[in-house]
Structure formats: C-alpha cells, structure tokens
Amino acid sequence: MKVIILGSNGQLGSEFVDFLEDKVDLFSFSHKELDILNLRVLIEKFSVIKPDIVINCAAYTNVDKAEDEEDIAYLTNVIGARNSSYVSYKVNSKIIFFSTDYIFNGTKNSPYTELDEPNPLSIYGKTKLLGEINTKLYNPNHLILRISWLYGLKGINFIKKIIDLSKVNEAIKVVDDQIGTPTYTFDVVKQTYELIKKDYVGLFHSSNEGFTTWYQFSIKIVEKLNLNVEIIPIKTEELKQKAKRPKYSVLENYNLKLENLNIMRHWNEALEDFFNKYKGKFI
Numbered sequence: 001m002k003v004i005i006l007g008s009n010g011q012l013g014s015e016f017v018d019f020l021e022d023k024v025d026l027f028s029f030s031h032k033e034l035d036i037l038n039l040r041v042l043i044e045k046f047s048v049i050k051p052d053i054v055i056n057c058a059a060y061t062n063v064d065k066a067e068d069e070e071d072i073a074y075l076t077n078v079i080g081a082r083n084s085s086y087v088s089y090k091v092n093s094k095i096i097f098f099s100t101d102y103i104f105n106g107t108k109n110s111p112y113t114e115l116d117e118p119n120p121l122s123i124y125g126k127t128k129l130l131g132e133i134n135t136k137l138y139n140p141n142h143l144i145l146r147i148s149w150l151y152g153l154k155g156i157n158f159i160k161k162i163i164d165l166s167k168v169n170e171a172i173k174v175v176d177d178q179i180g181t182p183t184y185t186f187d188v189v190k191q192t193y194e195l196i197k198k199d200y201v202g203l204f205h206s207s208n209e210g211f212t213t214w215y216q217f218s219i220k221i222v223e224k225l226n227l228n229v230e231i232i233p234i235k236t237e238e239l240k241q242k243a244k245r246p247k248y249s250v251l252e253n254y255n256l257k258l259e260n261l262n263i264m265r266h267w268n269e270a271l272e273d274f275f276n277k278y279k280g281k282f283i
C-alpha cells in the first residue's frame with residue numbers, strides 16, 4: 001500500500017510517520033517539501049507516486065491567530081483541502097482529512113454526534129468545516145475524522161504550554177468552563193489505520209472517550225509531572241482570547257460505535273500511556 005502524508009512535521013503528521021513507517025510504502029512531505037496550495041506540484045508528485053491513500057495532516061491550526069489571518073487560514077484549510085482531495089481523486093486514491101470539535105457552537109449539553117448540525121463560532125472552525133465539505137466534494141473515496149483537544153510528542157499543544165508556563169510562573173490561570181476531550185495523536189492514528197485497513201469511507205467522530213475541562217486537564221498534567229506550579233481556575237471571559245470557543249464540545253464516536261469500529265480509549269488512560277512513554281522527553 002502506498003501512502004502519502006501531507007504536513008508530516010506537525011503533531012499528527014509526525015505520529016503517522018512513526019506509526020506507518022514499517023507498515024506501508026510511505027511518502028511523507030513536510031510543508032517545506034510540498035505545499036498543498038501548489039496544485040501543479042501536487043499533480044506532478046501524486047501522478048508519479050500513484051498513492052492508494054493520501055493523509056492530509058496539513059492545516060492552519062492557530063485558532064486565535066486565524067481571526068486576524070483569515071486569508072491564510074482559508075487558503076490552507078479550505079483551498080488546500082480542495083487541492084489534496086481533487087488530486088487524490090485524479091490518481092484514484094483515498095483522501096483522509098481531519099476536522100475538529102470547533103465546528104460546533106457548544107450550546108448542546110450532551111455529546112455531539114455526526115447527526116448534529118455544525119455551526120462554528122470561529123474563523124478556524126469555519127475553515128475546517130469548509131475543508132470537510134471540499135474534501136467530500138472532490139473525492140467520494142474520502143474519510144473525515146473529527147478529533148478534539150489534540151496532543152502528542154511533537155508540535156505545540158496544551159501539555160507543552162503548561163510545562164513551559166510552569167517553568168516561569170508560580171501560578172497559571174486555566175479556564176474551567178469549557179468542556180471537551182483531550183485526544184492522543186497515537187490513538188487517532190491507530191483508529192485511522194483500522195478504518196484504512198477495512199477500506200471505510202465517510203465521516204467519523206474519533207476522539208478519546210470521556211470528558212473534562214482545561215482546568216481539570218491541567219491539574220492532571222501538573223500532578224503527573226510533579227510540576228511546581230499552582231493552577232487557578234478562571235472563566236473563559238477572563239482570558240480575553242481572540243477566537244470564540246464552544247463551551248461544550250464533547251464528541252460522541254457515534255458512527256464508530258454503531259459499526260463496531262471504535263477503539264478510542266478513555267482520555268485518562270491515553271494520557272497515562274503518553275506520560276509513561278515520553279515523560280523524560282519534554283521535561
């Protein structure tokens with residue numbers, strides 16, 4: 001099986017590279033090596049490689065910055081999704097796209113399923129929703145996985161931010177009124193691989209199980225890593241972030257469960273595993 005990974009230096013992209021290296025014929029491209037906005041080069045590369053699967057991990061992911069950089073967020077998440085989907089279709093390949101819990105507005109107070117209507121609050125959320133639409137539109141052989149609050153070894157994430165902040169602060173303020181599910185890159189990769197092996201298509205919510213708040217999540221991180229810092233719970237309004245976030249964005253892996261495909265663990269178990277594997281590497 002020939003697999004192309006786009007955005008291979010990101011959090012999720014690099015996890016895919018590690019996992020698939022010894023399982024498939026792998027062609028991974030970082031942003032520098034292949035820009036998904038360059039349609040001509042995408043066509044050239046895909047035509048030569050003739051992949052079976054294209055995994056699009058390339059994205060604009062800075063939620064607050066996107067409010068000021070709408071054009072580049074739109075280009076990357078919407079036009080880039082169109083390009084990679086269209087070119088994968090041209091070479092008879094499946095396209096895989098990752099979306100987010102931030103496509104929902106957070107007014108529901110039970111987990112969001114694939115049946116719920118998206119209504120994003122932020123530019124980032126809007127561009128990801130349009131990215132889903134473009135992925136579907138240009139290649140019927142698509143998989144779309146919606147994930148949330150992602151963390152992994154490489155790249156920037158909440159765990160690393162807490163570690164970094166704890167080195168220069170005695171106390172850190174963390175919001176306690178946004179509810180969601182931390183999700184480990186390794187689990188997303190394994191779940192995606194299950195779907196690839198069984199040749200599934202369509203839309204799947206694919207977060208770890210359970211839920212928490214950013215505050216409770218940070219407490220777990222501090223305890224687990226013995227960080228010498230106090231965590232102070234605050235309300236979202238106090239943070240004055242540029243982008244609005246959903247107050248509640250727990251994803252129910254409804255389709256995965258209905259089809260007996262769900263292998264996502266509880267977020268606590270996944271986090272435990274992550275710390276056991278990498279504890280020494282980022283402290």
Ligand SMILES: NC(=O)c1ccc[n+]([C@@H]2O[C@H](COP(=O)([O-])OP(=O)(O)OC[C@H]3O[C@@H](n4cnc5c(N)ncnc54)[C@H](OP(=O)(O)O)[C@@H]3O)[C@@H](O)[C@H]2O)c1
Nearest residue numbers: 007009010011012031035036058059061098100147150155
């Ligand atoms: N992070 C989260 O909490 C989260 C939550 C839900 C869903 N997701 C989704 O999950 C996916 C993976 O996220 P992630 O956290 O792994 O993101 P990430 O760490 O920010 O990685 C994204 C990668 O895409 C690359 N990239 C940006 N523009 C590109 C372009 N035009 N052509 C090729 N590559 C480009 C970036 O390279 P440069 O850095 O060099 O520009 C970066 O390596 C994304 O679709 C994201 O929307 C993420």
